[in-house]
Amino acid sequence: MKVVYPHMGHMWICIKAMLEYLNVEVVVPPPSSKKTLLLGVKHAPEFACMPLKLNLGNFMEAAELGADTIVMAGGCGPCRFGYYAHVEHAILRDLGYRYQLVVLEPPQKHIGELLGKIKHITGHQSWRRVINGIRFGYRKAEAVDKLERMSHYCRPREIQAGATDLALQNALREIIAVNVPEKLPAALNRAVEMMNAVPLDKHRPVLRIGLVGEIYTLLEPFTNLDIERKLGNLGVEVDRSIYLSEWINEHLFMGLVKNMRSSHLVRQKAVKYLGHFVGGHGMETVGNTVLYAEEGYDGVIQLLPFTCMPEIVAQSILPRVSAELGIPAMTLIVDEQSGEAGLVTRLEAFVDLLARKKQNGEVLA
Amino acid sequence: MYGYLGIDVGSVSTNLVLIGEDGTVKQSFYLRTRGRPIEVVQQGLKQMQAALPDKVKVAGVGTTGSGRHLAGVITGADIIKNEITTHAIAASNVEPGVQTILEIGGQDSKIIILRNGVVADFAMNTVCAAGTGSFLDQQASRLNIKIEEFGPLALQTTVPVRIAGRCAVFAESDMIHKQQMGYNVPDILAGLCEALVRNYLNNVGKGKEILPPIVFQGGVAANAGMKTAFEKALGYTVHVPPYYNVMGALGAAMLAREATNRKSTRFKGFEVAEMDFKAGGFACDGCPNVCEVVEILESGKVIARWGDRCGRWSNALARHEKIS
Numbered sequence: 129m130k131v132v133y134p135h136m137g138h139m140w141i142c143i144k145a146m147l148e149y150l151n152v153e154v155v156v157p158p159p160s161s162k163k164t165l166l167l168g169v170k171h172a173p174e175f176a177c178m179p180l181k182l183n184l185g186n187f188m189e190a191a192e193l194g195a196d197t198i199v200m201a202g203g204c205g206p207c208r209f210g211y212y213a214h215v216e217h218a219i220l221r222d223l224g225y226r227y228q229l230v231v232l233e234p235p236q237k238h239i240g241e242l243l244g245k246i247k248h249i250t251g252h253q254s255w256r257r258v259i260n261g262i263r264f265g266y267r268k269a270e271a272v273d274k275l276e277r278m279s280h281y282c283r284p285r286e287i288q289a290g291a292t293d294l295a296l297q298n299a300l301r302e303i304i305a306v307n308v309p310e311k312l313p314a315a316l317n318r319a320v321e322m323m324n325a326v327p328l329d330k331h332r333p334v335l336r337i338g339l340v341g342e343i344y345t346l347l348e349p350f351t352n353l354d355i356e357r358k359l360g361n362l363g364v365e366v367d368r369s370i371y372l373s374e375w376i377n378e379h380l381f382m383g384l385v386k387n388m389r390s391s392h393l394v395r396q397k398a399v400k401y402l403g404h405f406v407g408g409h410g411m412e413t414v415g416n417t418v419l420y421a422e423e424g425y426d427g428v429i430q431l432l433p434f435t436c437m438p439e440i441v442a443q444s445i446l447p448r449v450s451a452e453l454g455i456p457a458m459t460l461i462v463d464e465q466s467g468e469a470g471l472v473t474r475l476e477a478f479v480d481l482l483a484r485k486k487q488n489g490e491v492l493a
Numbered sequence: 494m495y496g497y498l499g500i501d502v503g504s505v506s507t508n509l510v511l512i513g514e515d516g517t518v519k520q521s522f523y524l525r526t527r528g529r530p531i532e533v534v535q536q537g538l539k540q541m542q543a544a545l546p547d548k549v550k551v552a553g554v555g556t557t558g559s560g561r562h563l564a565g566v567i568t569g570a571d572i573i574k575n576e577i578t579t580h581a582i583a584a585s586n587v588e589p590g591v592q593t594i595l596e597i598g599g600q601d602s603k604i605i606i607l608r609n610g611v612v613a614d615f616a617m618n619t620v621c622a623a624g625t626g627s628f629l630d631q632q633a634s635r636l637n638i639k640i641e642e643f644g645p646l647a648l649q650t651t652v653p654v655r656i657a658g659r660c661a662v663f664a665e666s667d668m669i670h671k672q673q674m675g676y677n678v679p680d681i682l683a684g685l686c687e688a689l690v691r692n693y694l695n696n697v698g699k700g701k702e703i704l705p706p707i708v709f710q711g712g713v714a715a716n717a718g719m720k721t722a723f724e725k726a727l728g729y730t731v732h733v734p735p736y737y738n739v740m741g742a743l744g745a746a747m748l749a750r751e752a753t754n755r756k757s758t759r760f761k762g763f764e765v766a767e768m769d770f771k772a773g774g775f776a777c778d779g780c781p782n783v784c785e786v787v788e789i790l791e792s793g794k795v796i797a798r799w800g801d802r803c804g805r806w807s808n809a810l811a812r813h814e815k816i817s
Contacts, residue, residue, distance in 0.1 A: 159781075161780060161782045161783075162782050162783065163782075290808040447700075476574075478615075480575070480612075481615065484612060485612075
């Protein structure tokens, strides 16, 4: 059995660690690229959102590398993602691929449901080892998130252009190379040192922008045209509202790990504007915008794939939040038609607007 | 005497403006880009140099428009800003107290909301309402009328025809249908203007609070039919500033003046017009993205690169202090 799972940013690092720890053979698809998207667009329904197209492309590229079993998250509720695993499986079957499918649904009642699925993939491993494997994967996710957060701080303040990107690449390599849990803390220390070694100008004035929106678009740099790097290079310290480790803790561990940013508070903040669950991360988008406004961020950018229903609901609410709390918000919609030049112009204009506003509401010229 | 140069390289037109130290426009040129931005910028510089008295010294250069990076690299600009900022700067100078800017160019349309002299909000065309200028051009030539006659003709209407303006393709087929039904040209043109305004307000304006004074700029502002259609739809007077078609360049010049305050300019001089620039490029084979990397060469030497997602090529050139 050779297991493949779709890309979502750096998620592959943590899942690969978990599965290989449990002696499962893993095929990591090539990083999402234009080729991946092209394959997906060709075979997916046009009005499906970008995640489906990219997942499909990932699986097709992985099949060439010998993958035969798909592991994917499921879900329920208004967001279509819940049935994507099955739709993708059906499309692949029609195309003649022989894939076995394992869907990891978020546990409804008990974490045991999830463990059962993992047991199915891992075969004759002891429960103890399975749990250790999950914990190992989770620790890696935490490490990667920590490094990404550091890069968000460094990028707008770096003295030499490109230094942060280089350091992050090297630091992530340290984390990826670890194959036993015991060695992870030391590797993380080395990686953190690498990030700390980036020469910074700590007094440079920077803007702070919060990124909200749909999780896949937020986490996968290919879909959002590397927005975090682009903003960083424009002198913006970015905060992403969802990190992988937080999401895992929230949805898969059902909040087992304490002292983490949780969506509970976020949802409370959203209630005034959006009183009930609309699927996906619609409520979180609204709630996080409120939170960013309260924390004094300069602006919020919402990211969503074209046709994403929960985010469209949130998008229609954001102008009111923005007006009432005085935080500028901009929405960027991405799909395979997105052009990079248009995105850059909008980002620059938004950042300019915020910078001018910040200079004590300085009057134009 | 010192002057500040603003260059706006757009998809359809390339504009150059030279302002004096007091911010007044001394010279302005409106050229067609014709898909050759480098040549047109050089040609524009030549014309500018010829038109200026010898005693004028360029103390700062700013570029804007979709070709801003290209123009900035070849001229040695002090500031590279996008169209939204430059338009806002120019409009609030020309029309003090302006609260809404409607901007329709060749490819892009945008709305900028200012409150108390500060940009409070903006939007650009996303899924549609694009290419309004080019579309009007094309319809004028299909009807065999000059684009300059478009506006005056549209104003002669008595009953504007309702045209489906969801997107250019639908609008054109609906126009043809209305022609076949026997409507006359002025009514159809006026109807087209109204359809485009409706489309603009729905897709770009999207319920933003449009308050007067309103400035309408960009190439399309030359069209009196569009101005009237906006006034009809909004219920306010719409001002078209005297330099409506070079506002981007004007704003860039003003920003250049701000940026070079007590600093020397990076401008390479009017000799740029005589230099040999080439744009080359290659497809990078480093990963499956196969990015098309563009290189700008000055006398055979690479002075800029862009297009790569990962920064492998663009970071390889020592990047100067950020100017945009």
